[in-house]
Amino acid sequence: MNDMRILERTVDTNEVKIVAKGVQVFYGDNHAIKDVDVDIQDRTVTAFIGPSGCGKSTFLRCLNRMNDTIDVARVEGDIRIDGEDIYDKRVDPVQLRAKVGMVFQKPNPFPKSIYDNVAYGPRIHGLARSKADLDNIVEEALRRAAIWDEVKDRLSAPGTGLSGGQQQRLCIARAVATEPEVLLMDEPCSALDPIATAQVEELIDELRQNYSVVIVTHSMQQAARVSQRTAFFHLGNLVEYGETSQIFTNPQDTRTESYITGRIG
Amino acid sequence: MTDASLPANPAAPETRKSVSLVAPDARTQKRKAAEARFRMYGIAGIATGIFFLVVLLSTIVASGTGAFQQTFINVSVYLDPAKLDKKGNRDPEDIKKVSTFGYTPLIQQALFDVVETNNLETPLAKRGDMKALISASAAAQLRDVVLENPGLIGETVDFRILASSRVDGYLKDRVKREDVVRDKNIDAEHLDLIDLLVPLGIVEKTFNMDFVTGADASESRPEAAGIGVAMAGSFFMMLVVLVLSLPIGVAASIYLEEFAPKNRWTDLIEVNIANLAAVPSIVFGILGLAVFIQFMHLPQSAPLVGGLVLTLMTLPTIIISTRASLKAVPPSIRDAALGVGASKMQAVFHHVLPLAAPGILTGTIIGLAQALGETAPLLLIGMVGFIASNAPDGIASGLLDPNSAMPAQIYEWAKRADPAFYERAWGGIIILLVFLITMNTIAVILRRRFERRW
Numbered sequence: 156m157n158d159m160r161i162l163e164r165t166v167d168t169n170e171v172k173i174v175a176k177g178v179q180v181f182y183g184d185n186h187a188i189k190d191v192d193v194d195i196q197d198r199t200v201t202a203f204i205g206p207s208g209c210g211k212s213t214f215l216r217c218l219n220r221m222n223d224t225i226d227v228a229r230v231e232g233d234i235r236i237d238g239e240d241i242y243d244k245r246v247d248p249v250q251l252r253a254k255v256g257m258v259f260q261k262p263n264p265f266p267k268s269i270y271d272n273v274a275y276g277p278r279i280h281g282l283a284r285s286k287a288d289l290d291n292i293v294e295e296a297l298r299r300a301a302i303w304d305e306v307k308d309r310l311s312a313p314g315t316g317l318s319g320g321q322q323q324r325l326c327i328a329r330a331v332a333t334e335p336e337v338l339l340m341d342e343p344c345s346a347l348d349p350i351a352t353a354q355v356e357e358l359i360d361e362l363r364q365n366y367s368v369v370i371v372t373h374s375m376q377q378a379a380r381v382s383q384r385t386a387f388f389h390l391g392n393l394v395e396y397g398e399t400s401q402i403f404t405n406p407q408d409t410r411t412e413s414y415i416t417g418r419i420g
Numbered sequence: 421m422t423d424a425s426l427p428a429n430p431a432a433p434e435t436r437k438s439v440s441l442v443a444p445d446a447r448t449q450k451r452k453a454a455e456a457r458f459r460m461y462g463i464a465g466i467a468t469g470i471f472f473l474v475v476l477l478s479t480i481v482a483s484g485t486g487a488f489q490q491t492f493i494n495v496s497v498y499l500d501p502a503k504l505d506k507k508g509n510r511d512p513e514d515i516k517k518v519s520t521f522g523y524t525p526l527i528q529q530a531l532f533d534v535v536e537t538n539n540l541e542t543p544l545a546k547r548g549d550m551k552a553l554i555s556a557s558a559a560a561q562l563r564d565v566v567l568e569n570p571g572l573i574g575e576t577v578d579f580r581i582l583a584s585s586r587v588d589g590y591l592k593d594r595v596k597r598e599d600v601v602r603d604k605n606i607d608a609e610h611l612d613l614i615d616l617l618v619p620l621g622i623v624e625k626t627f628n629m630d631f632v633t634g635a636d637a638s639e640s641r642p643e644a645a646g647i648g649v650a651m652a653g654s655f656f657m658m659l660v661v662l663v664l665s666l667p668i669g670v671a672a673s674i675y676l677e678e679f680a681p682k683n684r685w686t687d688l689i690e691v692n693i694a695n696l697a698a699v700p701s702i703v704f705g706i707l708g709l710a711v712f713i714q715f716m717h718l719p720q721s722a723p724l725v726g727g728l729v730l731t732l733m734t735l736p737t738i739i740i741s742t743r744a745s746l747k748a749v750p751p752s753i754r755d756a757a758l759g760v761g762a763s764k765m766q767a768v769f770h771h772v773l774p775l776a777a778p779g780i781l782t783g784t785i786i787g788l789a790q791a792l793g794e795t796a797p798l799l800l801i802g803m804v805g806f807i808a809s810n811a812p813d814g815i816a817s818g819l820l821d822p823n824s825a826m827p828a829q830i831y832e833w834a835k836r837a838d839p840a841f842y843e844r845a846w847g848g849i850i851i852l853l854v855f856l857i858t859m860n861t862i863a864v865i866l867r868r869r870f871e872r873r874w
Contacts, residue, residue: 224758226682253761263752265771275770276760326756333760 172197172337172367173218178232180213180222187213189391191232195337195384200359200368202382202399204375206419209388211371215339218369219255220248236337253280256335260342262322264314264329269306272314272325273297276333292332300328301358320351327358331366338362340370344377356381375415379403387411389419480849487847490628490643491588493554494621497530498576499566510570520559523566524551527558527581540616543609552606553614553623555582557637557644583623585643585840587614591625594839631847635811636829642840645833647848649811653723653803653823654792654855656812660727660819661734661791666784668731669738676739677746678768697736704733705797713801721802721822729801730791737790741783745776778870785863789856795827804828826852 173195180188188210195201203211213222220241222228234241241251253276264272273293276282283289293310297303302324306317314325323343330338340359344352359381362368372378378385379399386396387410395402395411406412413419439445444452503522507514528550535542535550544550558581565579566572586606589595591614600608617623634646680686708729712718718725749772757767773780798804803824812818824832826848833845 219759221755221758224754224764249761249763251761252759256761257755257759259752259755259759261752263750263756265753265756266775275757275762279760279762279766279770329756329760 170197171195172236173369174233174235174238175214175217176233178214178217178230178234180210180217180231181229182213182225183227187391188217191388191393193386193393193396195367195369197336197367198363198365199384200363200370200382202378202385203369203371203388204373204378204385204414205388205394206414207373210391211386211388212341214388215341215369215371218337218339219252219257221252221257223248253333254335255337255339256330256333257339258323258326258330258341258343261346262319262326264317264322264325266313266315268311269297269314269317269325270310273328273332276329280333282334296328296332297325299331299362300324301354301361302328318351320347320354323347323351323355324358327355327362331362336366338366338368340368342371342373345373352377375403387414389414480846480853483843484846484848484850486592486594486843487631487850488628489592489625490630491583491591491623491625492580493531493558493583493617493623494578494580495527495530495534496576496578497526497562499573500526501574504566504573505570510573512567512570515567515570515573518563520563523559523562524554527554527562527579534617534620534622535613538616538620540613542613542616544613549610552610553584553587555584555643556641558582582643585641585838586610587623588625588643589840590614591618591623592843594843631844632851636824636832639836639838639841642836642838642844645841645844647826647829647844647851650824650826650829650848651851652812652818653726654825654827656723656815656818656823657727657730657825658788658792660724661730661788662784664727664731665734665738665787669735669784669787670742670780672735673739673742673746674768674773677743678772679764693736693739697740700796701733701794702796702800704729705800707732708797709800719820719822721824722820723803723823723825724819725801726798726803726825727819729797730794733794733797734787734791737787738780738784741786742776742780745779745783746772748779749775778867781866781870782863785859785866789859792855792859793827793852795825795831798825798828804831826855 171194173193175191175193175195178188178191178193179186191210191214193214203215205211216222217230217234218236218241220230222230230242236251236255240246265275267275270293273296274283274289277289277292283292294303294307297306302321305321306312306325314322317325323346327338327340327343343359344355347355356377359368359370363383370378370381382399384397385399385402387394387402387406387408389410395406395408397407402411403415406415410419501508503526504518505511505515525547528547531550531553532547535544561581562579565577584606586595586600586603587610590606590611595603595606595611597608597611600606600611614623630644630648631646632651633648634644635649636646637644676686676689708725712725712728713720718728753771753775754767757771758764762770795804802822810821812821812823830845830848830852833841833848
C-alpha cells in the first residue's frame with residue numbers, strides 16, 4: 156500500500172524540496188541565525204556541520220517550526236516547502252510537523268509500548284481506517300527503520316526498555332510512520348555507540364529513497380559518509396553549501412577548510 | 421626546579437614517610453570521628469522523633485480507646501398503659517403527648533425492681549435514687565421505641581439503655597471513689613450498687629457503635645455523644661473539595677505550566693499562588709464568611725460552604741504539587757509528541773499528564789487530608805460549636821443542612837467541662853487519624869502502582 160503511494164509520487168530527484176531565503180533567528184537579543192539561504196533537494200541527504208553553537212540545530216528546528224515552542228525565539232525570512240511558505244499565518248504547525256518529521260538528539264520514545272510509540276502519529280492524524288490497517292503501518296514503519304526483526308515478538312513491551320540504538324531506530328520508525336516528506340535529524344547518533352551508529356547511518360541512506368533527509372551532525376566523517384550535500388555553519392552564518400565531495404575535498408572558504416582540517420571548532 | 425631551590429629543601433624525599441594503610445594516621449582518624457559524630461546526631465534526632473511519636477500515639481490510644489466502649493444497663497421495662505396512654509385508645513397522637521418525663525419513672529422503677537428481686541444490699545431505698553445510674557437520654561430512647569410500636573404498651577420489654585456517664589466513668593476508672601465525695605451527680609452508695617449489678621450482667625461495658633455512627637449530644641449527657649454525624653459533615657465537605665479543587669487545580673496548573681506565556685503577569689500569579697499556600701487558614705475562613713455567607717447568602721454551618729472554603733485553601737497545594745509534577749516530565753517527551761505532529765493539547769493530555777498523574781494524585785490526596793484536619797476556617801462559618809443532632813438524609817441535605825466536621829467536633833468536645841467529653845475528644849482523634857493514615861496510604865499505593873508501569 157505504501158509502495159503504491161511512493162510510485163504515485165512523481166518527484167524528480169533533483170527537484171528542490173525546501174527553499175530558505177534570508178532566514179534570521181533571534182533568541183531574545185541573541186542573533187542566532189544570520190541571513191541564511193539554503194535550497195534542500197528532495198531524496199537527498201543534506202548534512203549541516205559546524206562547531207557547537209553555530210546555529211545548525213536552530214536552523215533545523217526552523218524547518219518544522221519547533222522553535223515556536225520556545226517563547227523568546229523569533230524567526231524572520233522566508234522558508235518554503237514545495238513552494239508554500241511555512242510561516243504563513245494560515246499554516247498550522249501541527250500539519251507541517253506531520254509533513255516534516257523529526258528525530259531528536261537523545262532517543263525519546265514515549266513511555267508506552269513499542270507498538271503505541273509507532274502507532275501514535277498515525278492515530279492522531281487518522282491515517283489508519285482499521286486496526287489491521289494500523290498494524291500494517293506500524294510493521295512497515297518498523298521495517299523501514301530496520302528494527303522490525305528485533306522487536307516483532309515484543310511489540311507490547313515498553314519502548315523505553317530497548318537499548319539506546321534500538322530506541323533511536325524506534326524514534327525513526329515513529330517519525331516515518333506519519334508518512335512525512337522531509338525527515339529532520341538532530342544529531343541522531345550522538346548518544347549511540349559505533350555499531351548502533353553504523354546501523355542508523357545505513358538506515359539514513361535507505362530513507363533517502365523516499366524522503367528528503369536533513370541531518371545535523373558533529374561528526375564530519377558521518378557527514379562525509381551519509382550525505383550528498385553539506386552545509387557548513389559558523390557563528391550563525393552559512394559559510395558554504397555544496398556537494399559533500401566538493402566541501403570535503405575542495406572547500407572554497409578558508410573557514411570551511413580550517414574546520415574540516417581540525418583547526419577551528 | 422632551579423638550583424637555588426635545592427638547598428632550601430634538601431631532605432624533602434626523606435621526610436616523606438611511608439604511611440601504613442593498616443594503621444590510619446591522625447588526620448584520617450579525625451575525619452572518621454567527625455563522620456561518626458555526624459551519624460550520631462542524625463540517629464539521635466530520629467530517635468527523639470520516634471520517641472515523641474510513640475508517646476503521642478500511646479497517649480492517644482490510651483486516652484481514646486475508652487470512647488469506643490460504653491456502659492449499658494440491661495433491664496426489662498414494664499410499659500405502663502396508665503402512664504403512657506391514659507385514654508387507652510393507642511392513638512399515636514395521644515402517645516406523642518407523653519414527654520420523656522413520663523418514661524423516666526418507668527425506667528427507674530424497672531431498675532429498682534431488679535435491685536429488690538435480687539435482694540441487693542443497698543441503702544438506696546427509693547425508686548428515685550436510681551436516677552443517678554441512668555443516662556438522661558435513656559427516656560428518649562424508650563419513647564422512640566414506643567412511638568414506633570404503640571402495640572408494646574402494656575407489655576414488659578427488654579431494653580439496653582445507656583448508663584449515666586458517671587457510672588460509665590466508674591467502670592472505666594475515670595470516676596474514682598475519692599472524687600465522688602464532691603460530686604452531686606452520684607454518691608458512693610451508687611457505686612456500691614454498681615459493683616453488685618456488674619456480676620449479674622445488668623450493667624455491662626460493651627463496644628460502642630453509637631460513638632462511630634451517632635450524633636453529638638448536649639453538654640450534660642456525654643454518654644450519648646457520637647462523631648458519626650460530624651463524619652458525614654466531613655465527608656460532604658471532602659466531596660465538595662475533591663469535585664472543585666481537583667479539576668480547577670489541575671486545569672490551572674496545566675495552563676500555567678504548559679500554555680501561559682512566561683511574562684511578568686504569570687510570574688506574579690506564580691508568586692502569589694506560593695504565597696496563598698502560606699496564608700493562615702483562618703484567613704480563608706473569614707474570606708468564606710464574607711463571600712459565601714454574607715455576600716452570596718449561602719446557608720451558615722453548611723458543609724457546602726465549608727467545602728468551598730477548604731477548596732480555596734487546598735487549591736494552592738494542589739496547583740503547586742501539580743506544577744511540580746508537570747515540570748518533572750522530561751521536555752524530550754513534549755518534543756517527541758510535537759515532532760510527530762501532535763498539537764500542544766494532545767502532547768499534554770496524551771503524554772505529559774499521564775506521566776504526571778501519580779504526582780498530581782499524591783498532591784491532591786495530601787491536600788484533601790490537610791483539608792480534612794482543618795478546624796480554623798470552620799470556626800468562622802459556624803461549623804464549630806454547633807450540635808449536629810440529625811444525620812443527613814440524601815446529598816442535598818448533606819450539603820446544605822447545618823453540620824459539623826470531625827476536627828470541629830473534637831475541638832468542641834475538648835473544650836467542654838465534663839471529663840467524659842475529654843475521652844470522646846481523644847476517641848475522635850483516633851478516628852480522624854485513621855482517616856488521614858488511610859488517605860496517605862492510598863496516596864502512596866497510587867504513586868507506587870502508577871510509577872511501576874514502566
